[in-house]
Each structure stands twice: as C-alpha cells, then as structure tokens.
Amino acid sequence: MAVSGVLGVFKDLDTAIAGVDALNELGYTRADFEVLTNAPYPEGTFGEEHGMHRLGLFPLVGAACGFSVGLLITGATQMAFPLVTGGKPLFSIPPMIIIMYEGTLLAAVIFTVIGLLFESRLPRLGSNLYDPRITAGYIGLLLHAPAEKVSEAAAALRRAGAEDVILEEQPAPAAAKAPQRKGASA
Amino acid sequence: MASSHGTTTHNWHRPLPKVWDLPPQRIVADGLRRIREGGATYRLLLILCAILGVVGVVALIAGPVLAGWGERQPWTYVAVTFGFLMSTIGSAPCLSVATRLVRSHWRRPVNRLAEIWAAGMIVPLILFFLLVALLPNTEGRYSVWFGWWGAPWLWDSLLMVALVVCGYAFLYTAAMPDMAVARDQAGPNHNGRFARLARGFRGSVQEWRTIDRGVAYLGVLYVLLYVGTMTIIASDFILSLIPGNNSAIFPATYTVQAFESGIALTLVTAGIMRWRGGAADYLDREQFFALGKLQLALGLLWFYFHWTEFIIWWYGRTPRETALLKLLYFGPYFVPFAIAFALMFLAPLSILLWTRIRMGIAGPIVAGALVLVGQVFEQIRLYSASFSNVDLRLRELDFIPTAYVPGVWDILLLVGLVGGAIGLGLVTLKVVPYPSIWEVTGGLWLRARKPFYKTEVVVIGKPE
Numbered sequence: 014m015a016v017s018g019v020l021g022v023f024k025d026l027d028t029a030i031a032g033v034d035a036l037n038e039l040g041y042t043r044a045d046f047e048v049l050t051n052a053p054y055p056e057g058t059f060g061e062e063h064g065m066h067r068l069g070l071f072p073l074v075g076a077a078c079g080f081s082v083g084l085l086i087t088g089a090t091q092m093a094f095p096l097v098t099g100g101k102p103l104f105s106i107p108p109m110i111i112i113m114y115e116g117t118l119l120a121a122v123i124f125t126v127i128g129l130l131f132e133s134r135l136p137r138l139g140s141n142l143y144d145p146r147i148t149a150g151y152i153g154l155l156l157h158a159p160a161e162k163v164s165e166a167a168a169a170l171r172r173a174g175a176e177d178v179i180l181e182e183q184p185a186p187a188a189a190k191a192p193q194r195k196g197a198s199a
Numbered sequence: 200m201a202s203s204h205g206t207t208t209h210n211w212h213r214p215l216p217k218v219w220d221l222p223p224q225r226i227v228a229d230g231l232r233r234i235r236e237g238g239a240t241y242r243l244l245l246i247l248c249a250i251l252g253v254v255g256v257v258a259l260i261a262g263p264v265l266a267g268w269g270e271r272q273p274w275t276y277v278a279v280t281f282g283f284l285m286s287t288i289g290s291a292p293c294l295s296v297a298t299r300l301v302r303s304h305w306r307r308p309v310n311r312l313a314e315i316w317a318a319g320m321i322v323p324l325i326l327f328f329l330l331v332a333l334l335p336n337t338e339g340r341y342s343v344w345f346g347w348w349g350a351p352w353l354w355d356s357l358l359m360v361a362l363v364v365c366g367y368a369f370l371y372t373a374a375m376p377d378m379a380v381a382r383d384q385a386g387p388n389h390n391g392r393f394a395r396l397a398r399g400f401r402g403s404v405q406e407w408r409t410i411d412r413g414v415a416y417l418g419v420l421y422v423l424l425y426v427g428t429m430t431i432i433a434s435d436f437i438l439s440l441i442p443g444n445n446s447a448i449f450p451a452t453y454t455v456q457a458f459e460s461g462i463a464l465t466l467v468t469a470g471i472m473r474w475r476g477g478a479a480d481y482l483d484r485e486q487f488f489a490l491g492k493l494q495l496a497l498g499l500l501w502f503y504f505h506w507t508e509f510i511i512w513w514y515g516r517t518p519r520e521t522a523l524l525k526l527l528y529f530g531p532y533f534v535p536f537a538i539a540f541a542l543m544f545l546a547p548l549s550i551l552l553w554t555r556i557r558m559g560i561a562g563p564i565v566a567g568a569l570v571l572v573g574q575v576f577e578q579i580r581l582y583s584a585s586f587s588n589v590d591l592r593l594r595e596l597d598f599i600p601t602a603y604v605p606g607v608w609d610i611l612l613l614v615g616l617v618g619g620a621i622g623l624g625l626v627t628l629k630v631v632p633y634p635s636i637w638e639v640t641g642g643l644w645l646r647a648r649k650p651f652y653k654t655e656v657v658v659i660g661k662p663e
Contacts, residue, residue, distance in 0.1 A: 049401050049402045052223075052376075053411060053641050054641075068408075068416065072420065087347070111427075115358055119361045122365045122420050125368075126417075133398075133410070148227075148379055149380075
C-alpha cells in the first residue's frame with residue numbers, strides 16, 4: 014500500500030490542537046503523525062504519550078564499559094607487576110580510582126554522543142516534507158497516510174484551520190541533507 | 200492596571216522581566232540578528248581579539264617555546280593563562296548545567312552565554328599539551344599517580360581531551376535546534392552552513408526529547424569531567440610541583456574558586472550583552488539577582504576553603520607547613536594573595552551582601568569583574584610558586600624561592616591568549632544564536648502574569 018505525506022501548517026497552538034483532533038476523528042492515532050515545532054512544548058500538549066527514552070541507556074552502558082576497562086587495566090597492572098608500594102596490599106583499590114573514574118567518564122561521553130546520533134534519527138533518511146515557516150513559530154502536523162486517504166486528511170486539516178496544507182509529490186528521496194519546503198500546496 | 204478584583208495593581212518591588220512578554224517572532228528575530236549582521240562594535244571587538252590572539256601566539260613562541268622545555272620557570276605565565284582559562288571559560292558551562300538540573304526559569308536567557316565559552320576551550324587544550332611536556336615522571340616525587348604507566352602525561356591528556364570534546368558536544372547539541380531556525384530564517388547567505396550544522400532537525404517530539412535528554416546527559420558528564428580535570432590539574436601542575444605540599448583540600452579549593460570565576464564570567468558577559476549586545480530585554484534584574492546570589496555564595500566558599508587549608512598549616516607549624524605558608528601566603532607571593540583575597544572574597548561579600556545592590560544590575564556585574572581580576576592574581580600566585588626552580592625530589596622546601604617577576608613576553612602572552620579565547624567566543628556568536636531561541640520560547644508558554652490583589656505576580660508552570 015502506497016503511503017504519502019501530508020503536512021498541515023498551523024499558525025498557532027489552538028488551530029494546531031484542532032488539527033490534531035481532526036486527525037483523531039478520522040481514525041488516526043498519535044503514532045500516525047508527527048508534530049513539528051520550533052521549541053519544545055510540555056509533554057502531552059499534542060496528546061502524545063509520556064514516552065520512555067532510550068538515550069539514558071547509552072551513557073550507562075558506556076560508563077559500565079569504561080569502568081570495566083579501567084578496572085582491568087589497573088587490576089591487571091598490579092597483578093602483572095607485584096611491587097609492594099608504601100606497605101599497601103598488592104591489589105589496592107584507592108590508587109585505581111582515578112583511572113577507573115577517567116575510563117568511566119570517557120566511555121560515557123563517547124557512548125552518549127553515539128546515542129545522540131542514533132536516537133535523534135538525524136540526518137533523516139525518510140520523508141522530506143517540511144515547511145520553513147515551522148522554525149518561525151508555526152506548527153506542522155505531518156501525517157503519513159495511505160495514498161487514497163490523503164485528500165480526506167488534507168481537507169480535514171484545512172477545515173481545522175491549517176494555513177497551508179502541503180502534499181508529498183513523489184516518493185521520498187533516498188537521503189536528505191537539509192529539509193526544504195517540498196511538495197505542492199493543496 | 201485593574202485587577203480581576205477591581206482594585207489597582209502596583210509593582211511594589213521591581214518591574215517584572217520583559218522577556219516573558221515578548222512575542223515568539225521577536226525572539227526568533229533577536230536570535231538571528233547577530234548572525235545576519237554583527238554590527239560595528241562586534242567587528243571592532245573581533246578585530247581587537249584577533250590582534251590580541253596573534254600577539255599572544257607570538258609571545259608564546261618568542262618567550263617560552265624558544266626557551267625550550269628544559270626549565271619550568273619560563274613557562275610560568277603559560278601556566279597562569281592555562282589556569283585562568285580553565286577556571287573561567289572552562290567553568291562557565293557548569294553554571295548552565297547546574298541551572299538546567301534545578302529546572303530554574305530565570306536561566307533560560309543566561310544559559311547560552313555560559314555555554315558559548317566552551318567554544319574557546321581549544322586554547323587551554325593547546326596550552327595544556329605544551330605544559331604537560333614539562334612534567335617530569337612520577338618516580339621519586341609526590342604525586343597522585345602511584346607509578347601508573349603513562350602517568351602523568353597519558354592520563355592527564357585523556358581527561359583534558361575528553362573534557363574539551365564533551366564541552367563542544369554539549370554546546371553543539373544545545374545549539375542544534377537554533378541552528379535549524381537559522382537554516383530556515385537567516386537568509387540565503389547562511390542557508391548552506393546552517394543546513395549542514397542543523398543536520399535536518401525539524402522539531403519533532405522525538406527530536407525534542409533527544410535534545411532535552413542529550414543536553415542534560417552531556418552537561419552532567421561535562422561537570423563530572425570538569426571536577427576530575429581540575430582536581431588533576433591542581434594536583435599535577437601545582438601541588439606535586441611544590442615539595443612538601445600535600446594539601447588534601449587544595450584540589451577542591453581550586454575547583455570551587457573556578458566555579459566562582461565561571462559565575463563571574465557569565466555575569467560580566469551578561470552585562471556586556473545587556474549594555475552593547477542588544478539583549479536588555481532578555482537579561483534583566485531577575486537574571487542578575489539570581490547570579491549575584493550564586494556569586495556571593497561562592498565568594499564565601501572561597502574563604503571557607505582557603506581558611507581550612509590555612510589554619511591546618513598555621514597551627515601545625517612544622518618546618519614543612521611553615522615553608523608552605525611563607526611561599527604561598529606571606530612570602531614572595533603575599534601581594535598576589537592579598538589581591539586575590541580582596542577581589543575574590545572581600546569584594547563580592549561587601550558588594551553583594553546588600554540586598555538593594557544585589558537586586559540591581561551594576562552591583563553583580565562589578566562584583567563579577569572584580570572576581571575575574573582576582574582570579575588572575577590567584578593563578579599568578581599559585582603557578583609562580585609551583586613553577587619555581589626547585590628540586591621536586593625534596594620532601595619539603597628547604598628554602599623559599601624568590602618571586603617570579605613577569606617580563607614583557609609574559610604579560611603579552613597572558614593578555615593575548617585570553618583575548619584570543621574571547622575572540623573564539625565572539626566568533627561562535629555568529630554561528631550559535633543568542634538568546635537560545637528554543638529555550639526562551641519554551642519558557643514563554645510556562646509563564647503568565649496574573650493580578651494578585653493589589654499587585655501582579657508571575658505564575659510559573661512546572662510541567663515536569
């Protein structure tokens with residue numbers, strides 16, 4: 014089934030919420046469309062779930078890896094070169110702490126950056142439907158609907174107060190560097 | 200103004216901040232103004248900083264680099280510059296992190312000013328690599344490294360590089376949504392550059408969640424790295440280079456006074472942006488009052504930490520402790536210590552103690568500027584003492600080295616490289632919009648003015 018994109022561009026929050034309601038009335042759930050804004054609204058403003066985010070796992074996993082490497086380096090060094098220093102036991106934790114701390118943080122930073130790249134899904138490889146007015150304060154409702162239902166959705170968005178409704182003209186390009194206004198006004 | 204109760208409202212204390220009454224379009228326009236056109240003052244400052252940067256590099260080459268890495272003393276003012284930059288531009292982003300974590304609203308127009316200094320961290324990183332080559336191996340002298348292989352060079356370098364990378368990642372992630380605004384709104388001349396930087400950011404809920412958490416995680420990691428790095432710098436470049444100095448509290452003191460300077464730098468930057476940067480609507484009494492309180496608190500902590508170190512040595516009175524007191528407090532570096540004491544503790548205390556001054560704008564800025572000057576003298580005191588030519592294998596100082604008097608190259612180096620780092624911050628203002636469009640706009644929806652009997656209050660929404 015061919016899927017096409019519809020982008021409703023709304024001037025303010027009231028009309029955008031009306032657009033969300035209109036799409037809900039047509040049977041679309043919150044997962045079927047995206048809300049595009051130039052600033053973050055409080056979670057749930059557009060009816061989205063307070064979703065869990067996996068980004069937190071990345072620094073945790075990174076920290077665990079880095080800590081393990083630090084532990085391994087310092088522990089193995091003490092075992093490989095059994096020199097009694099200052100009368101302390103051969104395997105002493107305090108001297109290991111700085112290097113384990115370094116390893117933990119370094120790996121956590123690297124994993125967080127990787128997590129950011131992964132979780133933000135940037136650069137996007139899918140639909141390029143977008144309108145630059147969104148970064149000027151407009152609100153975009155981007156719906157991916159079956160091709161035969163696109164006109165119905167566009168009409169609903171227009172009735173809800175969309176200032177402009179843009180339809181995807183062709184299948185999404187393979188890769189997109191920067192979003193440009195694409196498509197035709199309905 | 201008539202309230203809902205039909206009475207007249209008054210602003211008893213001070214006018215409510217303007218920023219929360221601005222329309223979102225105005226915030227976008229203000230954020231992009233500096234990107235579109237810098238203005239004469241901006242250009243002049245940039246040229247001045249570029250000249251200073253060149254002077255600093257020339258002085259660095261003509262002075263310490265030509266003198267070679269055989270002795271530490273010619274590198275004293277490279278270390279002073281490094282320490283000053285680490286304590287100011289390195290520390291400022293920590294303020295942004297702290298205020299984000301406590302979800303304060305006044306911080307929204309301030310954060311970007313603190314974060315932007317991370318852009319200058321390349322300067323202390325370069326200086327670090329020049330200085331770390333001066334450190335001897337840890338054999339036969341006090342250090343925190345317990346003879347680990349690669350210590351201190353490898354482990355110091357790893358921390359420093361991680362800190363700088365994390366700082367840039369933090370700044371970039373926090374600025375990415377605004378770069379998307381610049382991509383679409385700044386005009387055709389800027390479109391390509393910002394399209395690359397914004398990486399196709401559109402502002403979907405998924406992207407906002409990622410930015411919000413990513414900035415928080417990177418920020419926290421930055422602070423953790425910063426504390427660790429400052430501890431190691433204090434230990435390897437100051438403590439272990441002064442025979443007999445095994446102060447347990449000094450690394451914490453060094454870090455705390457850096458936090459004080461980070462706040463001071465943010466205050467002074469905010470003052471300049473308000474005065475000449477067209478940001479008067481964003482940086483109002485609310486911001487200066489809050490920053491002033493933090494400045495006062497950190498000024499008091501400065502004294503507390505120094506006193507704790509001082510009193511142990513003063514009561515101990517062993518030859519080792521007496522020598523350290525002479526070297527660092529009452530001997531050759533008494534003048535820098537006295538100036539640092541006056542400017543980093545007495546000045547913020549005597550200025551910001553008074554609520555009326557703290558609630559103004561000039562008072563906190565003046566206090567911040569004085570703290571920054573005091574920090575220069577504090578770094579001079581510490582690094583001049585630790586970069587003296589003494590045998591590091593001594594268990595304690597058996598003589599007090601004479602004061603290191605800076606030469607012309609030293610002064611040019613300090614002023615020039617600090618100017619160069621400021622220049623990097625200025626250049627970044629052409630790429631990273633100020634104010635932070637997404638954060639200030641996000642704050643608009645969470646604030647509303649409401650009449651409350653005979654006055655008017657701001658109601659703040661806390662959705663989290």
